[in-house]
Amino acid sequence: xxxxxxxxxxxxxxxxxxxxxxxxxxxxxxxxxxxxxxxxxxxxxxxxxxxxxxxxxxxxxxxxxxxxxxxxxxxxxxxxxxxxxxxxxxxxxxxxxxxxxxxxxxxxxxxxx
Amino acid sequence: xxxxxxxxxxxxxxxxxxxxxxxxxxxxxxxxxxxxxxxxxxxxxxxxxxxxxxxxxxxxxxxxxxxxxxxxxxxxxxxxxxxxxxxxxxxxxxxxxxxxxxxxxxxxxx
Numbered sequence: 001x002x003x004x005x006x007x008x009x010x011x012x013x014x015x016x017x018x019x020x021x022x023x024x025x026x027x028x029x030x031x032x033x034x035x036x037x038x039x040x041x042x043x044x045x046x047x048x049x050x051x052x053x054x055x056x057x058x059x060x061x062x063x064x065x066x067x068x069x070x071x072x073x074x075x076x077x078x079x080x081x082x083x084x085x086x087x088x089x090x091x092x093x094x095x096x097x098x099x100x101x102x103x104x105x106x107x108x109x110x111x112x113x
Numbered sequence: 114x115x116x117x118x119x120x121x122x123x124x125x126x127x128x129x130x131x132x133x134x135x136x137x138x139x140x141x142x143x144x145x146x147x148x149x150x151x152x153x154x155x156x157x158x159x160x161x162x163x164x165x166x167x168x169x170x171x172x173x174x175x176x177x178x179x180x181x182x183x184x185x186x187x188x189x190x191x192x193x194x195x196x197x198x199x200x201x202x203x204x205x206x207x208x209x210x211x212x213x214x215x216x217x218x219x220x221x222x223x
Binding site for chain 2: 004031033035041042043044045048050055056090092094096098099100101102103104105106107
């Protein structure tokens with residue numbers, strides 16, 4: 001049983017296209033995140049949602065628009081893709097509050113050509 | 114966002130050796146976590162620390178929550194080839210803010 005699942009695992013697309021990455025968790029968590037991992041492996045938080053509401057937006061370009069239809073899903077839509085958007089994107093979830101851990105999906109490797 | 118400084122950046126060790134890595138921050142954290150990432154996979158939680166001074170073990174892994182709440186350490190004893198990967202610390206501030214360290218790449222030579 002996959003706890004945090006992302007689709008697709010790989011995504012290759014041309015500059016200027018619009019694409020979406022989906023994330024679902026079956027852990028009953030109420031907080032979900034999107035992280036971006038660059039070529040140097042640095043994990044940078046992009047967004048955090050709690051109970052479908054945006055909590056954190058770490059100066060991400062507005063071409064990136066997260067959407068949370070319910071507590072178990074957090075999708076990421078990217079408009080007008082640029083070369084610099086190429087990275088691995090990770091979804092994560094946790095139960096809100098202190099003393100809880102985040103669990104990660106397997107990642108989506110996005111390549112913009 | 115917050116910057117957690119992790120060191121060393123990379124390590125090359127012989128199988129059987131012990132490994133130590135640490136993470137420091139200018140901010141006080143409520144929770145410290147240690148993750149391992151294998152190639153092509155997402156980070157997997159190794160150890161969670163919730164109280165200043167706490168020392169927790171998970172098999173050959175031992176981690177400590179620094180008394181100042183601004184640092185944490187991870188030790189791996191008697192390393193084996195499957196320990197290869199990238200190790201990340203992560204710290205939680207108040208609320209939902211969760212930030213990662215810069216990572217330590219570990220290579221174990223058989």
